[in-house]
Amino acid sequence: MKVSSKNKLKKAMWVLLGLIIVFIAGVFIFVNQPMFGKAPSGARLERVEKSPNYRDGAFQNTSITPNFSSDRNFFGLMYDFLFKKVKDLRPSKNLPVIKTNLKNLGADDVLVWMGHSSLFMQVDGKKIVVDPVLVAASPLSMFNKAFKGASTYQPEDLPDVDLLIITHDHWDHLDYKTMLDLKGRVGKIVCPLGVGEHLEYWGFDPGRIIELDWHEEAEPVSGLKLTALPARHFSGRGFVRNKSLWASYMLQTGTQNIYIGGDSGYDTHFEAIKRRFGTIDLAIVENGQYNNDWKYIHLIPEDLLKAVKDLQPKRLFTVHNSKYALAMHAWYEPLELIAAAAEKDSLPLLTPMIGEVVHLKDSNQVFRKWWKPYM
Structure with a gap:
């Protein structure tokens, strides 16, 4: 019984490890799609690094700018966004829109x-x-x-x-x-x-x-x-x-x-x-x-x-x-x-x-x- 339980636990751990590896591989493949763009490199990176607004490996705001103004973290905010209901977060019907022909606007500004x-x-x-x-x-x-x-x-x-x-x-x-x-x-x-x-x-x-x-x-x-x-x-x-x-x-x-x-x-x-x-x-x-x-x-x-x-x-x-x-x-x-x-x-x-x-x-x-x- 003990050997059988150990084998089941070991098998479960291997399955879990496999799932984690697959998930990480999937995320890696996903974020490496062209739509995510590319970080500066070469001559562009050299110019970036010379900017007075670039320090410690990243661009900085003029004033100290925390990610969040409260003691809440990213995961707490994401939980609220995904699960907390907000009245009228989205309109219940189609918004009014004028479909202006942008290719024929005359000469006005x-x-x-x-x-x-x-x-x-x-x-x-x-x-x-x-x-x-x-x-x-x-x-x-x-x-x-x-x-x-x-x-x-x-x-x-x-x-x-x-x-x-x-x-x-x-x-x-x-x-x-x-x-x-x-x-x-x-x-x-x-x-x-x-x-x-x-x-x-x-x-x-x-x-x-x-x-x-x-x-x-x-x-x-x-x-x-x-x-x-x-x-x-x-x-x-x-x-x-x-x-x-x-x-x-x-x-x-x-x-x-x-x-x-x-x-x-x-x-x-x-x-x-x-x-x-x-x-x-x-x-x-x-x-x-x-x-x-x-x-x-x-x-x-x-x-x-x-x-x-x-x-x-x-x-x-x-x-x-x-x-x-x-x-x-x-x-x-x-x-x-x-x-x-x-x-x-x-x-x-x-x-x-x-x-x-x-x-x-x-x-x-x-x-x-x-x-x-x-x-």
């Missing part, structure tokens, strides 16, 4: 929001795309599914673009399948230092890629100046963080300063950006997928108001909402809170629905609270 942080802009006759995530915001299609109706825009709806701007390499800002569709249809790409390695790995022409460190500037397209600026966030598409940089940008045209905030927690950089550039005609700032547990890397509602006060833009548009449920709040909460604050403090808030054309030089354009009937 316009902006069209495609949901989350994905933007199409036409400025001075140049076509610009920012963080286009039109297929998947996750390596697994079963996770991070778009809200009903919010995935109306697909890569084929984009025209050939003069300039593609990437703020960082997270899945909800850099979509592998959208990138593959755009390959060969892009004039220039501006991205933070290190992100170009992903793009080259995916087959983009390195001669079209311009990588910028914070405070570096370029004129990727004649008449358009782009300056990479700090943001308080992090990067990474797999298990390793911060091998590439994250950034916000100031896009300067002949007539406008447009701030593209990317993802960022609150810090002194907003005030510094205002001092440096003076007039900000339009500020595009994240608003959504926030949580007090990670308030250092995303703008919680009260910090969003601080950032807006620092930037003092002539017009404000908030993104990072209305397409994916990546945090534990009602899907409409970010819009409700900023709209209430805008009424209270007379903030120049724009609230277009997905696909609605924003005329960048029409300060009298009016938008409605489109989310109200869908709450």
Whole structure:
């Protein structure tokens, strides 16, 4: 009996060991798929390592930035996300969307929001795309599914673009399948230092890629100046963080300063950006997928108001909402809170629905609270 029990235990242990080996091998194979990108190497890595923002083997924020603002750990937060119920986390019916033909917009300076942080802009006759995530915001299609109706825009709806701007390499800002569709249809790409390695790995022409460190500037397209600026966030598409940089940008045209905030927690950089550039005609700032547990890397509602006060833009548009449920709040909460604050403090808030054309030089354009009937 004792020998038999020992043999069964030994067999069970071998089976368990085999399963662990198979699991580890499966994870290794999975994370080595092309969609996960590639860490900087060669000459690019040499440039990364010379950056004043790169220390101890990784890019660093200006201020000390803990992963979590509470004593909770990653696994506790994941448990809440997977099993804790949140009222109205996702809309119960299709969101309203306008399917604007992006290939036939005339000559006006316009902006069209495609949901989350994905933007199409036409400025001075140049076509610009920012963080286009039109297929998947996750390596697994079963996770991070778009809200009903919010995935109306697909890569084929984009025209050939003069300039593609990437703020960082997270899945909800850099979509592998959208990138593959755009390959060969892009004039220039501006991205933070290190992100170009992903793009080259995916087959983009390195001669079209311009990588910028914070405070570096370029004129990727004649008449358009782009300056990479700090943001308080992090990067990474797999298990390793911060091998590439994250950034916000100031896009300067002949007539406008447009701030593209990317993802960022609150810090002194907003005030510094205002001092440096003076007039900000339009500020595009994240608003959504926030949580007090990670308030250092995303703008919680009260910090969003601080950032807006620092930037003092002539017009404000908030993104990072209305397409994916990546945090534990009602899907409409970010819009409700900023709209209430805008009424209270007379903030120049724009609230277009997905696909609605924003005329960048029409300060009298009016938008409605489109989310109200869908709450």
